[in-house]
Amino acid sequence: MYFCFQNHIILTHQEKSGQIRKEINLSYQQLKRAYPILKRQNSIGFVIFLIAVIIIIAVSIGWYRAIVPTCLMIVANAFFMGLLHEIEHDLIHWLYFKKQKTIHHAMLFIVWILRPLTVNPWIRRTLHHHHHKFSGTLHDVEERSVTNGERWTIKRLLTTPDVVLGGLLRLHRMFGDMDREVKNGNLKMETSSKLKRIMFLSIVPVTIFAHVVLYFFLVDGLLDWLNGYDITNLSFPHYVDNMLISLNLIIYTILLPNLLRQFCLHFITSNMHYFGDVEEGNVIEQTQVLNIWWTYPMQLFCFFFGWTHSIHHFVVNETFYVRHIGRKKAQEVLRKYGVRFNDLGTFKRANRFRDFSK
Ligand SMILES: [Zn+2]
Ligand SMILES: [Zn+2]
Structure with missing residues (x-):
């Protein structure tokens, strides 16, 4: 349906989204014609996965042997774990080894174990x-679990990377919202119950265990620091210290890099998705492109998520590396049809698309 206004044709949001999809898909086809190697999807995905895993292991061994400094190891591992996050996301969309299930599930298992602060990927597929x-709705539990839609406070900052305690703190409100959505007919009762159930199952036991170990490690470090200044004289019982010592290698090489990576990813994703007032089915209102210069250090650890995730909302079944290589053309298309870029007002509006204060 068109609305004509002074010789301008105003497109509906469905038509705009359709055009975006068409033009971006066309640009991908051109890209693949120019570089036919890009069509070897399984092999490319597997090679990227393998390189990332090998580098993570090599850097970790280097750190263990005191060849690689701790800071460099954490930064390098966080970067390559960010790459594995993209592989996981592509696997969730069945973009690699759809027919060779053993390889597919083995890859999914390994990217999860190397990123244990995340939820179970088989359950995440449903979420x-x-x-x-339902991006941007009150029952978009995946985004809400990473603080999307909350007011910017110290609490939001601290809970940005944390899906366990952070999740627990927002559970009451989120479940209340979901019950209201069921009452208003916006969400099926069965879907609501299923979401609630699998949200809990998705963090049992790996995610909870990884978070609890990190809590102990961070509190232990804080107590040591306070004791050093004679402010307190507290410490954990010996068995906790022993547990931390025995898990030292995992804490440093896996958990700390993931904490950094997860903070960066959650910060970017929770601020580039809109929440709460997104018009139903309007993909243009679901996200913005967030690629302003000061987000660059964070983009580094989530493989430039803010640059490309908006594109993914329109063209879902494409790999992250094609999305990344073809981002310039795709971003031009998004801009042409009115997808927002670097709308920093979202920080003041608790990620609402509209400004209700005016
Ligand atoms: Zn996706
Ligand atoms: Zn999204």
Whole structure:
């Protein structure tokens, strides 16, 4: 349906989204014609996965042997774990080894174990498909679990990387919102119950265990610091210290890099998705492109998520590396049809698309 206004044709949001999809898909086809190697999707995905895993292991061994400094190891591992996050996301959309299930699931298992602060990826698949279908709604639990839609406070900052305690703190409100959505007919009762159930199952036991170890490690470090200044004289019982010592290698090489990576990813994703007042089915209102210069250090650890995730909302079934290589053309298309770029007002509006204060 067109609305004509002084010789201008105003497109509906469905038509705009359709055009965006068409033009971006066309640009991908051109890209693949120019570089036919890009069509070897399984092999490229597997090679990237393998390189990332090998580098993480090599850097970690280097650190263990005191060849690589701790800071460099954490930064390098966080970068390559960010790459593995993209591989996981592509696997969730069945973009690699759809027919060779053993390889597919083995890859999914390894990217999870190397990123244990994240939720179970087999369960995340359901949460993520729900996100694509209902992005920005009160029951978009995947985004809400990473602080999307909350007011900017110290609490939001501290809970940005934390899906366990942070999740617990927002559970009451989120479940209340979901019950209201069911009452208002916006969400099916069965879907609501299923989401609530699998949200809990998705963090048992790996994610909870990884978070609890990190809590102990961070509190232990804080107590040591306070004791050093004679402010307190507290410490954990010996068995906790022993547990931390025995897990030292995992804490440093896996958990700390993931904490950094997860903070960066959650900060970017929770501020580039809109929440709460997104018009139903309007993909243009679901996200913005967030690529302003000061986000660059954070983009580094989530493989430039803010640059490309908006594109993914329109063209879902494309790999992250094609999305990344073809981002310039795709961003031009998004801009042409009115997708927002670097709308920093979102920080003041608790990620609402509209400004209700005016
Ligand atoms: Zn997706
Ligand atoms: Zn999204």
